[in-house]
Amino acid sequence: MYIKQLSVFIENREGRLDDVLEILKTNNINIISLSLADTADYGMLRLIVNTSARALEALKNNGFSASLTDVTVVRMPHKIGQLQELASLLCKADINIEYMYSISIGQDDACIVFKTSGKIEQFADQFKKDGVEFVTQNDIAAMVK
Amino acid sequence: MIWNETKECMSRDEMSCLQSAxxxxxxxxxxxxVPYYRNKMQQAGLEPGDIxxxxxxxxxxxTTKDDLRETYPFGLFAVPMSEIVRTHASSGTTGKATVVGYTRRDIDIWKECVARAFTQAGITREDRMQIAYGYGLFTGGLGAHYGAExxxxxxxxxxTGNTKKLVTMMEDFDVTAIxxxxxxxxxxxxxLKETNQLDKIKLKTAVCGAEPWTDNMRKQIEADLGIHAFDIYGLSEVMGPGVACDCIHHKGLHVYEDHFLPEIIDPTTLQPVGEDVTxxxxxxxLTKEGLPLIRYRTKDLTSINYGKCECGRTLARINRFKGRSDDMxxxxxxxVFPSQIEAALLEMNGTTPHYMMIVDRQGSLDSLEIQVEVEERFFSDEIRELENLSKQIGHVIQNAIGLAAKIKLVEPRTLERSEGKAKHVIDKRTLV
Known part of the structure; x- marks a missing residue:
């Protein structure tokens, strides 16, 4: 149901993003998607990677403040208005989207990563009708070789 | 001009006699x-007759700040509480304030001392004076106010706090002293420069204190504003502003010795040092009724000189301060004591995160930034949570020290540690 997202705290100074990416590269970790939320002093780097536990360990060993966060990933048809329907559904259920970003994978489908304030399993049936499905950790791992 | 020539120009012998009595x-x-003092004296095998x-x-x-803290709030007061007409307080290192109390006579002596200081700076009844220290528990505002009156x-x-209004009134009221x-x-x-008011104001004298500054800063201020500036010294425990002040010759701050007996000691051996030794x-x-203090250690480092000043005063002069013997x-x-920051963070989290205080002077005002390492237990991947954390830290620190600080979250293990003991202060201010 949930996917482990890797979240890394990085200070807004030269070379820190490079440091994180270097560690991931050295540890043979493939990035499937990422988003960076920034403030004046620091940023929060959020990553979907093929092996999140190993990535976390590698970053921690290098002194980074990092954690794994449960996020939801859904796959939906690549058509106009699809994302709006999803947002509207959550809004009606009074569920807040803390943040979201996308994974681009192909011509026909789009993947959206999001963290919400409440559980969204309840919408599984409704999602199915719209052709929206939950993406599993295995699906994620299969996205890269 | 000398406010009280009898006292300010007496011979060393006369002064010693008066001080002794x-x-x-x-x-x-x-x-x-004061039972606390009696115990201390008895422990030292002393009776009043020995002095x-x-x-x-x-x-x-x-006596130290710790003694005041231990007897919080009124334990060192030497008169019945009904005799106390005013209290002031300064923030303490562990959250508890240091409280001082004054009788009506103490207030009279205080305003006498401040009047001496302002007179020394050339201020008279013809002057219009803005008091721009904080009014309230801090002794600066009310102390200077009573003296000027x-x-x-x-x-x-x-x-303090409304500079726009201050400069408007400075011009409109023809203010001559501050x-x-x-x-x-x-x-x-x-x-004043920004608002093009520099040539419209009538200011000629400033009496500044409550923080360290240098002779060069004074000269800069004098040149920028076309005024004379003077250094006034005091601390709430001893009285407040007006314990000492410099004169037009700027060769040290005259101590009002008939009320406050100064000594200079070696902070390690606690033995007296000679004239001109730091x-x-x-x-x-010598005259305080509400809160008399015996040999109160100010922690301020300076030296003393007993020579007669060109201004005619015979009062001993202390030099510009060379620093502190503690970490204040x-x-x-x-x-501000670093331990206050530590205590505030501790109260908030149960354990203290690594932090660093960065003190700087941006433009003309001091700035305080506190960097806090984002350790695992503070970690959230939501910016909103991290911003809440910053706000919360800012809030507890403001409550503890009475100053707004910029809180900056930094990565773990990035703040400097020295010799196993964390270093907590970087003071970038250079007083030149």
């Missing part, structure tokens, strides 16, 4: 009225 009385009073004059001062035990100047009680911290005066000068300044109050910082006129 007053010291004997003070010691007798604290012995009989016959200032030559016996070295027999007496020292006593002198007969027209007082404009500005307090009392404030030196850094605030530099800020005022900048605002050490820690210690005061014994003065930021925007507020006393």
């Amino acid at each position: 007053r010291l004997v009385k003070t010691v007798d009073r604290v012995y009989h009225n 016959k004059g200032i030559e016996d001062i070295n027999k007496l035990p020292y 006593n002198l007969g100047a027209m007082v404009v009680p500005m307090s 009392a404030c911290t030196p850094s605030y005066l530099i800020h005022i000068a900048e605002v 050490g820690e300044l210690v005061f014994t109050t 910082l003065i930021i925007r006129g507020v006393n």
